[in-house]
Amino acid sequence: MGKVAAKIKVMPNSPEIDLDALQERLESSLPEGAKINGVEREEVAFGLVALYPTVIVPDGSGGTETVEENFTGVEGVESVGVENVGRI
Amino acid sequence: MSEQHQNLAIIGHVDHGKSTLVGRLLYETGSVPEHVIEQHREEAEEKGKGGFEFAYVMDNLAEERERGVTIDIAHQEFSTDAYDFTIVDCPGHRDFVKNMITGASQADNAVLVVAADDGVAPQTQEHVFLARTLGIDELIIGINKMDIVDYKEDTYNEVVEEVTQLLKQVQFNTEDASFIPISAFEGDNIAEASDNTGWYDGEILLEALNDLPEPEPPTDAPLRLPIQDVYTISGIGTVPVGRIETGVMNIGDNVSFQPSDVGGEVKTIEMHHEEVPKAEPGDNVGFNVRGIGKDDIRRGDVCGPADDPPSVAETFQAQVVVMQHPSVITAGYTPVFHAHTSQVACTIESIDKKMDPASGEVAEENPDFIQSGDAAVVTIRPQKPLSIEPSSEIPELGSFAIRDMGQTIAAGKVLEVNEK
Numbered sequence: 112m113g114k115v116a117a118k119i120k121v122m123p124n125s126p127e128i129d130l131d132a133l134q135e136r137l138e139s140s141l142p143e144g145a146k147i148n149g150v151e152r153e154e155v156a157f158g159l160v161a162l163y164p165t166v167i168v169p170d171g172s173g174g175t176e177t178v179e180e181n182f183t184g185v186e187g188v189e190s191v192g193v194e195n196v197g198r199i
Numbered sequence: 200m201s202e203q204h205q206n207l208a209i210i211g212h213v214d215h216g217k218s219t220l221v222g223r224l225l226y227e228t229g230s231v232p233e234h235v236i237e238q239h240r241e242e243a244e245e246k247g248k249g250g251f252e253f254a255y256v257m258d259n260l261a262e263e264r265e266r267g268v269t270i271d272i273a274h275q276e277f278s279t280d281a282y283d284f285t286i287v288d289c290p291g292h293r294d295f296v297k298n299m300i301t302g303a304s305q306a307d308n309a310v311l312v313v314a315a316d317d318g319v320a321p322q323t324q325e326h327v328f329l330a331r332t333l334g335i336d337e338l339i340i341g342i343n344k345m346d347i348v349d350y351k352e353d354t355y356n357e358v359v360e361e362v363t364q365l366l367k368q369v370q371f372n373t374e375d376a377s378f379i380p381i382s383a384f385e386g387d388n389i390a391e392a393s394d395n396t397g398w399y400d401g402e403i404l405l406e407a408l409n410d411l412p413e414p415e416p417p418t419d420a421p422l423r424l425p426i427q428d429v430y431t432i433s434g435i436g437t438v439p440v441g442r443i444e445t446g447v448m449n450i451g452d453n454v455s456f457q458p459s460d461v462g463g464e465v466k467t468i469e470m471h472h473e474e475v476p477k478a479e480p481g482d483n484v485g486f487n488v489r490g491i492g493k494d495d496i497r498r499g500d501v502c503g504p505a506d507d508p509p510s511v512a513e514t515f516q517a518q519v520v521v522m523q524h525p526s527v528i529t530a531g532y533t534p535v536f537h538a539h540t541s542q543v544a545c546t547i548e549s550i551d552k553k554m555d556p557a558s559g560e561v562a563e564e565n566p567d568f569i570q571s572g573d574a575a576v577v578t579i580r581p582q583k584p585l586s587i588e589p590s591s592e593i594p595e596l597g598s599f600a601i602r603d604m605g606q607t608i609a610a611g612k613v614l615e616v617n618e619k
Contacts, residue, residue, distance in 0.1 A: 157435055158472070193298040
């Protein structure tokens with residue numbers, strides 16, 4: 112089974128949030144078998160900064176579902192959406 | 200280098216050689232970094248396999264990418280005379296289908312890989328349908344692993360026939376499809392015409408890619424901006440955030456949010472934290488609209504021009520393909536539909552037609568049920584207001600994934616919207 116890299120857009124719930132701490136919380140929320148391979152940041156608007164972790168998951172059952180659910184439950188996260196996926 | 204850009208999806212069943220083809224395309228077009236080739240050449244020579252770098256490149260590219268500090272998924276690139284291509288090697292498992300439908304990067308065209316020794320396999324069907332759902336214009340079909348079937352013309356023709364049937368089933372215009380016998384592993388008909396397939400006189404793969412039509416940017420379509428989140432920013436007010444799918448947003452435009460059915464004038468637009476006068480497809484923006492409060496709009500709303508507002512469906516007719524369902528789907532079934540940033544429970548009100556996989560014709564009008572592997576036309580009633588568009592008019596907002604029991608059970612495209 113191959114692996115899939117998913118670039119996930121995580122929006123914080125306010126412009127004031129500490130992004131380093133948020134990034135750490137995302138990291139520790141990962142389910143088993145998934146790992147973060149780098150996190151990009153993009154200034155969006157009015158002080159809001161989107162985090163784009165690239166998450167590696169197996170090309171198998173469940174896809175990115177658990178990762179999305181876990182990220183959504185992290186404190187300070189407004190929304191989670193998968194931007195794109197591709198086999199590596 | 201060329202100026203035109205294309206996103207190219209590589210699709211097909213899991214063991215049919217997609218990754219090998221990606222490696223071969225990168226290799227033949229000189230797109231693998233020199234140090235990688237050099238490293239593999241040395242390794243190959245050490246192991247007494249000099250001159251056979253390709254296999255090593257293949258084995259190590261994935262590892263190389265995984266080791267990298269960041270992986271830019273959209274970074275497998277190669278160029279022909281006409282285009283710069285960015286390759287998306289689509290995941291094999293169907294649970295990623297939702298991501299491909301609601302994600303950011305839409306493929307313009309696709310290469311479908313079908314192994315000559317295996318023919319049409321389950322994921323071949325799913326991916327062909329996905330290609331159609333995602334609005335792929337042209338499909339190049341590489342009948343791969345020709346080396347394994349001794350380059351036999353008969354075998355090639357049989358697989359071509361099988362794939363043609365499949366295309367008809369999902370109503371993909373077969374005139375927009377071209378077939379090429381290839382071996383990604385040996386390099387036949389990729390960059391040079393192969394002596395092994397003397398019976399074939401059509402285009403080779405790189406020629407076919409070079410001859411693809413130019414993708415048209417969706418700036419001509421009306422503005423459609425699905426709202427991802429809504430914030431209250433001090434000193435500014437309500438700020439909806441999202442990515443523009445089609446059209447252009449200018450300061451001063453009069454916009455409408457549907458299905459919330461409110462609107463106003465765009466006061467400011469910010470992108471990359473800077474104020475901009477206008478924003479275009481693909482831009483991630485936050486903006487502010489006069490008179491709109493935080494509770495007036497929500498995630499899943501679509502923003503469009505006030506004089507050409509996003510459609511809100513009372514019901515809509517769609518073509519769906521059932522990818523996996525433990526039993527059968529009948530009228531009355533109400534799973535969750537994922538379309539752009541919206542997730543809404545929708546009832547399948549009627550199953551109107553079922554397609555015959557062999558002929559592509561309507562097999563049955565008003566069937567009692569459909570099940571895994573079936574392609575059908577159904578009428579759908581959203582249980583809450585949903586903004587969605589006919590795929591023929593705005594493909595970016597015309598596709599959806601259907602989920603239930605934690606799985607993606609079907610995918611579809613909207614044929615017609617019956618507006619409220």
